[in-house]
Amino acid sequence: MNVKKQIFKGTLYAVVAGCMWGISGIFGQLFFRDYQGSPLWITSTRLTVAGIILLTLSFIRDREHFFGVWTSKKNMPTLFLYVFGGVFSVQYFYYLAIQLSNSATATILQYTAPVFIMLYLLIFRRQAPKPKSVVFVFLAMLGVFLLITNGDLSHLSISPLALISGLLAGVAVVIYSIVPKPLLDKYGALNMTGWGMMLAGIGCNIFYPIWRVDFKIEPLSIFYVLTIAIVGTALAFLLLLRAFQLISPLVVSVATATEPLTSVFLSIPLFGLKLTPVELLAIIMVIVSVILLSKSEQQV
Template sequence: MNVQKRIFKGTLFAVIAGCMWGISGIFGQLFFRDYHGNPLWITSTRLTVAGIILLGMSMLRSRKRIFDVWKSKKNMPILFLYVFGGVFSVQYFYYVAIQLSNSATATILQYVAPVFIMLYLLIFRRQIPKFKSVIFVVLAMLGVFLLITNGNVGRLSISPMALLAGLLAAVAVVIYSIVPRPLLDKYGALNMTGWGMFLAGVGSNIFYPVWRIDFHVDALAIFYILTISIVGTAVAFLLLLRAYQLISPLVVSVATATEPLTSVFVSIPLFGLKLTPLSIVAIIIVIVSVILLSKSEQA
C-alpha cells in the first residue's frame, strides 16, 4: 500500500469512527430521555458487550492466538496501561466531567487531546510538528468549540474538578492512541480491541455492574443499548485502532472531530435542532481542517 493510499484509508477509518461515536451519543441521549438510565451503567454495558463480541470474532478468526498477548510478561504493563489508563479512563473521566459541568464543556476538554499528542511526540520522540499541522489542529479545535457552544462561552461551566476530569479524559485519549501500537502490530487490532473493551468493562462493573438495572427493559431499550455497544463502541474502536496502525495519532485524533458534527446533523431531524450561521461556519472549519491536515501528512 503506497503512502497516499495508507493515509487516506487511515483518515477514512478515523472519520467513520468519529461518526459512529456521534450516532452512539445520539442513541445514548434517546436512551437517557426515554428510560432515564444511568450513564455509568451504559458505560459498563457497552464496554462489556463490545469486548465479548470482539473477542468472539477474534476467536473465530484464530482460536489458537486469542491468548497470545498474555503469554509474555513484557506485554502486561502496556496492556494494562492501554486498558485502564486509556479505554476505561476516557469513558470514566468523560462522564465525571459531564456530571461536574456539562456535555459541551466535557467534549471541548476532551478535544484538547491533539495538543497533548503533539507535546508527547515533541518531548519523547523528538518529532517537531509541521507548522501547517499545528495550524490545522488549532483550527479543528476552534471549529469543535464553536459548534458545541455556538460561540457562547457562558455555556461553559468549569470548576477545578471538572477541568481536571476533562483533562484526564484528554490524557486518556493520548494513552490509547499511542501506548498499544506495539501490541497492535504484533497481535492485530481485532484481538487488542477485544481485550481492551472486555477488561475495561470488567473495571467499569466495579463502579456500576451491568446487572444493576434500574429502568424498564423493552425492545426499544435493547435496540438502543445494542446500537451503542456494537456500532458506537465495538466497531468504532476497532476502526480507530486500525487507523492508528496506518496514520499518525495526531491525524486520527483530529479526524474523529466528526463525532460532534454527526451529533449535530442527526439532531436536526430527531430533535428539531436548527443550525445557526456560526454552526455552519464551524462545520466547514472542522471538515476543511481534517482534509488539509491529512494532505499535510501526505506531503
Template sequence: MNSSSRKVGYLLVITGAIFWGVGGTVAQKLFQQYAVNVNWLVTTRLLIAGMLLLSVQYFRKDRSQILGVWKTKKTAIQLLIFGILGMLAVQYTYMASIKYGNAAVATLLQYLAPVMIIIYYILRKQTALTRQDTMTVFLALLGSFFLLTNGSFSQLSVPPLAVIWGILSGVALAFYTLYAVPLLKKFDTLVIVGWAMIIGGLALSMIHPPWKIELGTLPVEAYLYFLFVIIFGTMFAFWFYIESLQSLSPKETSLLSSVEPLAAVITTVIWLKEPFGSLQWIGAFSIIGMILLLALGKKNSAAVEVEEVKVG
C-alpha cells in the same frame, strides 16, 4: 485494488464513523431522559463490546492471538495498563462529558487529543514544530473557544463539568493512542482493543457491578437505545473501521472518519434539540477542519506520527 472493493471500504468507514457519532447521542438520551447510570453503561458497554470483538477475531482472523497476548509478562502488563489507564479512562471521561453536557461537545473535545500529542512530542523534543502543527493548534484553540463560549468571554455555553470531563477525555485519548503503538505492532487491533475493553469493564465492575441496576423500570425504547450503543455504536462501528483498512489506506480512513463529530453534532442538535449557537457551529467546523488537516497532512507532523486507533 479494484474499484468495487474500494467502494465497499468507503461505505464501511463512513457507516462506522456515523455509528460512533450517533452512539454518543443515543448515550446522551439514556443519561438525560432515562437517568441511566454512567458507571453501569460504561461497564456493560465495555464488557459486551469487548467479548463481541474477540468473537470476531476468533471466527475471522488469527484466533491464536487471543490467548497469545497473555503469554509474555511484559505484554500482559502493558495490556492491563492500556485497558485501565487507556480504554477505561477514555470511555468513562467521554461518557461523563456527555452526561453533564452533550454528545456534540464531548466528541469535539475528545478530538483535541492530536493537539495534546503535538505538545507532548515537542516537550519531549522528539520533533520540531511545523507549520502544520501550528495551524492544527490554532484551529483547535479557536474551535474550542467558540464551541465552549459561543463567543462570550463572560460565560460558558456548556456546564463546567462537561468541559472538564471532555478535556480529560482528550488527555486520555492522547495517552491511549501513544501507549497502544507497541502493542499494535505485535498483535491484531481486534485482540488489543477487545481485551482492553474487557479489562476496563472488569475494573469498573469492582466499583459498580453491572447487575446492580433496576432494568425492569425502563421502557422498551430504552433497551433498544442501549443495544444500539453497544452493538452499532461500539462493536459494528469499530469492526467496520478495521475492515475498511483492507481496501483503503490509513490516511483515507482517517479522513473519512471525520464524519463522526459531524454526525454527533447534527444528531444532538436535530434529534435531541440541543441549543447550538452560530459561533459554536464555527467552533465545531474549526475542529473538524483540524481533523481534516491532520488526515491530509505530511508524515513529519508530530500529530500524524502516531498510528490512529479508534475507540468509539
C-alpha cells in the same frame, strides 16, 4: 499499500469512527435524560458487550493466536495501561463529564486531546510538530468549539469536577492512541480491541456490575444501550485502532472531530435543530482542517 492510499484509508477509518462516536453521544445523552442511568453502569455494559462481540469475531477469525498477547509477561504493562489508562478512562470520564455538565462541554474538553498528543510527542519523543500541523489542529479545535457553542460561552456548563473529568478523557485519548501500537502491530486490531474492551469491562464490573440496573428496562432503553455498545464502542474502537496502524495519532485525533459534526447533523431531524451561519462555518473549518492535516502527513 502506497503511502497516499494508506493515509487515505487511515483517515477514513478515523472519520467513520468519529461519526460512530457522534451517534453514541446522542444516544448517551438521551439515555441519561430519559432514564437517569449511571455513567459507570453504561461504561460497564458497553465495554462488556463490545468485548464479547469482538473477542468472538477474533476467535472465529484466528483461533491459533487468540491468546497471543497473554503468552509474554512483557506485554502486560503495555496491555493494562492501554486497557485501564486508555479504554476504560476515556469511556468513563467522558460520560461522567456529560452527566456533570452536558454533551457540549464534555466533547470540547475531550477534544483537547490533539494538544496533549503534540505535547507528548514533543517532550517524550522530541518530535516537534510542523507549524502548519499546529495551525490545522487549532483550526479543527476552533471549529469544534464554534460548532458546539455557536460562539456563545453560555452554552458551556463547567464545574471543577466536570472540567477535570473532561480533561482526563482527553489525556486517556493520548494513552489509547500511543500505548498499544506495538501490540496492535503484533496481534492485530480486532484481537487487541476485543481484549481491551473485555478487560476494561471486567474491571468496571468490579465497581459497578452490569446486573445492578438502576433504570427501567424497556425496548427503548435497551435500544439506546445496544447502539452505544455496538456502534459507539465495538465498531468505533475497532476502526480507530486500525487507523492508528496506518497514520499518526495526531491525524487520527483530529479526524475524529467528525464526532460533533455527526451529533449536529443528527440533531436536525431528531430535535429540529437549525444550523446558523456560525455553525456552517465551523463545519467547513473542521472538514478542511482534517483534509489539510491528512495531506500534510505525506510531506517530509
